Amino acid sequence: MHPNADNLIAARFDTVIYDLDGTLIDSARDMCVAVSRVLADHGLPAITADDARHFMGEGSKITMRRAFAKAGRTLDEDEASAVTREFVRYYEEDPVRFTTAFDGVTDVVARFDRLGLKQGVCTNKFEGPSRMILSHLRLMPPIADVAGADTFPVRKPDPGHVLMLIERLGGRPDRAVMIGDSVHDVGAAHAAGLPAVLVSWGYTATPARELGAEVVIDRFDALPEALQRIAAG
Template structure:
């Protein structure tokens, strides 16, 4: 059974691109601490982990705008850029204190490495802390490359964020799949002409099954079966 699944995957795909936060890793606590530190510096109450799970996905600047808006504060671009720099500084100081990989992630990415698949991460988090996290969790390698919010001139949901990473990895866009947790991942994948698989536990207000992905998985170790079903269509 597993051999048949693997054969279908290898025949259809040569590259797997993952989102990071909410897909491979649960980073909400570390993000919440950094966001709340900035808010405290500005005399505002902390936000919750659940708040931060909803705020994340479009990059640090959007996260901070939503955090201040939660307290009725609308920042102009200059002020927003300043608090975003504060957040990045706090977060970069300890991005791995509470962050863990979701169950099944190390096993699946290790299995895909054995199949010879190229694996990369495309995230709207900045590249440096993303690499630190992946290396700390021993996910890089087998994940070979990463594109963060500051790697290319574009970011998700712009499909070029994925396509530029795939090109750099030497992958074939026609044989690539995107694994994510939000509408931004689906929009970027479909804009690039790729199928999308979403996880059901991600950082999104709307349920994953409403977002138009080709498949939704309830646990990470169901990913190979989901890819084999896409491959057999």
């Protein structure tokens, strides 16, 4: 990235907020393993990694409801809560066996850190395993904080999830940007007054280019250029 681009980005932004699954990390195989262990405990067939990619994004309970629905089982609220606890227990045993950062993530996060940008993760995954994964992948630091599904009283697409994280990071909403992969990331960002950049490879049934983001990128190392385009207005 050209030094002038660095300066343009740093002048426009002070905070970068990322979604986690499907944006920074490819976690579908580990999610698939944990979900399938719960299904097996209930005498149901496993899901595939592709299923996991489509079932994720709205929190673990919704993921579990979708997984059971695929097997023809509808869960009431108590059942959904119980199987979600089972899933979390399995998942937290080893959330990083197969999980990796997408190509370019480490370098871009390090570059933004050198620019002095505050960086945080806003995810509908629980905070505990999110921190474990980010630390294991050596993304935290420079990513400084995580707001998970259980961190605040609200979660994406509620804009409060993003805004409270920005406040905790010491950033300004008018100088922040959201990087994600789904309609919930765009919805939360725009409701909070932030521009949104989506990745094209994420965990969403609807193509990223149909979701209304300011920019869609096909490689993570294209993110600085995307922020430069937004900054140039």
